[in-house]
Amino acid sequence: MEAIETLAQQEYKEGWVTDIEMETAPPGLNEDIVRFISAKKNEPGFLLEWRLKAYRHWLKMKEPNWQYMAYPPVDYQNIVYYAAPKNTPEFNSLDEVDPELLETYNKLGIPLEEQKMLAGVAVDAVFDSVSVHTTFKDKLAELGIIFCSFSEAAQEHPDLVEKYLGTVVPYRDNYFASLNSAVFSDGSFCYIPPGVRCPMELSTYFRINTAGTGQFERTLIIADEGSYVSYLEGCTAPMRDENQLHAAVVELVALKDAQIKYSTVQNWYPGNEEGKGGVYNFVTKRGICKGDNAKISWTQVETGSAITWKYPSVILQGDHSIGEFYSVALTRNKQVADTGTKMIHVGKDTRSTVVSKGISAGNGQNVYRGRIQVLKKADGAKNYTQCDSMLIGDRCGAHTFPYIDVGNNTASVEHEASTARISEDQLFYCKTRGISTEDAISMIINGFCKEVFQELPMEFAVEAKKLLGISLEGSVG
Amino acid sequence: MALLEIRNLRGGIKDLDIINGIDLTVNRGEVHAIMGPNGSGKSTLGKILAGHEEYAETGGTVRFHGKDLFELTPEERANEGMFLAFQYPVEIPGVSNAYFLRAALNERLKYRGESEMSAGAFRRLMNEKMKQVDMDPDLARRPVNEDFSGGEKKRNEIFHMAVLEPTLSILDETDSGLDIDAMRIVARGINQQRSADNAMIVITHYQRLLDYVVPDYVHVMYEGRIVKSGEKDLALQLEERGYEWIREEVEAAG
Known part of the structure; x- marks a missing residue:
């Protein structure tokens, strides 16, 4: 089984650092830092107020400890909450983007020049705390689609931001969501107008570069009635010996008859063989099918991070709405992934499908944690959950914690689980x-x-x- | 040069020798049947030749195409033209039979320094071979051996053999668990592959497969050795008299 070990120890290929002049806030967290971030981004007043409420709430909260992992306490006063390349252009012109940055994304295989891009994918590139460029913005605007950095949206479309921000993941939601709400730096914003089918994949590529920086991006996607969008998210970080914190929030809103397909390939630095370094990936992702017949589908491939802790969820509020969660999580070396989903059936005849594949190698630990909740009025709700684990070698582990909560006796909930090994015979x-x-x-x-x-x-x-x-x-x- | 030359081969699992000195020469164009009672070492011989990790040779030599077989990894042996049809074919969930075979074939082409086969060319080849071995096209799309019936699994082995065109095929009890109709279909598939360029070693308990796949030579194994060799009629004798007389003969001689 030597080859299995080799495979389990492949090196991280995105571990280099971009040498670029940065503007950073001093480490530490207080109201001044929150104000500093908001001011840096010329945010409207409501947003600063919201951040401060979140910050004050966060101060009263305790870091959760129910997850299947142990990690040294995070020193929140030792993290840099804002880091941006100097000379970041004003949203549009690629000519003004620092060539070092363009080179960074080229090296990652994400060229930002539109003619070099994969046809049919628009990219918002986020580097530490800011978005450096968004491609195909004008072309999308012709259809009324808004695709830009969150910072730009806060200035250009404050009404939409104010209307939807925090409606799916409130600032009080959980420890890391509250922290994010206080200090989030950038992320993507996307609005698809009624009846429009977005003609290309929208994507954000997140890169943590600066040492000691936390990344707290916030993504908000709104699919108005009868619209459709497919959104992709990718992420990498340099190899560093210290742990880096990534606490993002993603909110999806699908109105009546709308569909959002959200795909993630997460490859944050996982730490080395001994488990030194790596990104703590504590993320809150949730969508709401607000109207009837809405559909939200999460697909994730999680291969990176020292610790992954996330549960992309769907609130199925509209009748006949559909939630899906497809996940592959690979853990090797000393990685831990505690991931799964929550499907909350509120409306009638709502359906959800959960397919989770956990692969553990080396000393990796893989946890599926899921909750299927059927509320009282969700007549005819249906869920199917399938949870498969594969173990490679004999030092890794797979764990499953399914919670099922059914408050309506016309609902049907199915759960299947299996564990497999790659056999010598195969x-x-x-x-x-x-x-x-x-x-x-x-x-x-x-x-x-x-x-x-x-x-x-x-x-x-x-x-x-x-x-x-x-x-x-x-x-x- | 013989295709396969086995000289005084010994080997087995861990510290236990199951094969106790086998000599066998197989030339191109020949079909050799290896028969013998349970536990005589027939399947072990196949596994040692194909390079199963849990089995090892402890003495003797085997030359395949003139090369020292034990210098080659199992996949190199395969790419040199050896093929083992499994008694219990293995399931590979989620990997389509067609995808699997194309990967295997391309490995072989790469090994020989030839360019890989395009998806279109492979599909044409596959369709042709499926017809040859009377395979339901649906089985090519389905994951390798997953939820195949016993007969379908065996037929799939012959289909793999037809696509990969090995020079030496070792068929390990390909007839076991098959009803008479399924066996006829499998036998027809095997006969289709017979040519002056390749050879086969057919491992079987029973004579009945040999009614359809007529061997040039029949060898009887007993306690890890070939104790009797002959032609087609030896199989018939075994069918009539069972293995008991072989045992008696060996013991009388021993």
Whole structure:
């Protein structure tokens, strides 16, 4: 099983640092820092008030400890809450973007020049605390689609921001969401007008660069009645010995007949073999199907971070609305992933599907934690949950904590779970067909994750494949 | 040069020798049947030749195409043209049979320094081979062996063999668990692959497969050795008299 070990120890390829002049706030958190961030971004008054309320609330909260992991306490006074490249352009012109930054994104395979981009993907590139560039903005604007950095939205579309911000994840929601609400720096904002089908994938690429910086981005996506959008999120960070905190909030709002498909490939630095360094990824992601027949679908491939702690959830408020969660989480070395979803059935005939694939290698620990909640009035609600774990080697672990809460006796909730190992027989079978152990493992893992990968948009499926070091199923057969 | 040359081979699992000195020469164009009672070492021989990790040789030599077989990894042996059809084919969930086979075939082409086969060319090849072995096209789309019936699994092994065109196929009890109709179909598939360029070692308990796949030579294994070799009629004798007389003969000689 040597090849399995090798595969489990592949090096992190995005671990370099961009050398660029930065403007940073002094480390530490207080009201002045909150005001400083808000002022830096020329935010309207309501936003500063909201941040301060969140900050004051956060001060009264305790860091949660129910998760399946132990980590040294985070010193919140030792984190830099704002770091931005000097000379960040005013939202639009690529000419003004520092060439070092363009090079950074080129190196990550995300060229920001529109002609070099994958056709059909618009990108918002976020570097530490600010968005450095958003592509295809004008083209999208022709359709009435707003796709820009959160900072720009706060200035240009304050009414939309005020109307929806915090409606899905209130600033009191949880410790890290409150922290985020106080100090969030940037992120993406997206609004799709009624009846519009967004013609390209919208995507944000998050990069943490500066040492000792936390990244607290905030993303808000609103799909108005009858609209459709597919949104992609990717992330990486340099290799550093200290841990970095990433506490993001993503809010999705799908109105009547609208659909949001949100895909993530998360590859924050996972720490080294001994578990030194790496990103703490404490993220709150939630969507609401506000109107009837709305649909929200989360797909995530989680391969990075020292600790991942997130539960992309859907509140199924509209009747006949649909929530989906497809997840692949790979943990190796000493990584821990405590991830899953919450599906909250409020409306009638609401449906949810949960497919979770956990792969553990090395000393990795993988936890599925999910809650299916059917409220009293959710007649005919249906949920199907499938939770599969694969163990590679004998030092890793897989754990499942499903919570089911049914308050309506016409509901149907199904849960299936399985645990598998890559067997010697499977490897031998592949070898007798001329396929090497390493390729065989890739193929078997790929097969294991297939139901999730097929939910990913093409461009992302390629990225996911690269990340897991595996070859994707071809179109044959 | 013989295709496969086994000289005084010994080996087994861990410290236990199951094979106790086998000599066997297989030339291109030949079909060798290996028969023998349970536990005589037939399947172990197949696993040692194909390179199963849990089995090892402890003595003797095997040359395949003139190369020292034990210098080659299992996948190199496969890419050199060896093929093992499993007694219990293994399931690989989520990986389509077609994808799996194309990957295998491309490994082989790469190994030989040839360019990989396009998806279109592979599909054409696959369709042709599926017809040859009478395979339901649906089985190519489904994950490798997952939820296949016993007969479908065995037929799939022959389909793999047809696509990969090995020079030496070792068929490990391919007839076990098959009803007579399924066995006929499998046998027809095997016969389709027979040619002057390749060879087969057919491991079986029973004579009945050999009614359809007629061997050039029949060898009887007993306690890890080949104790008797002959032609087609030896299989018939075994069918009539069972393995008991072999045992008696060996013990009388021993």
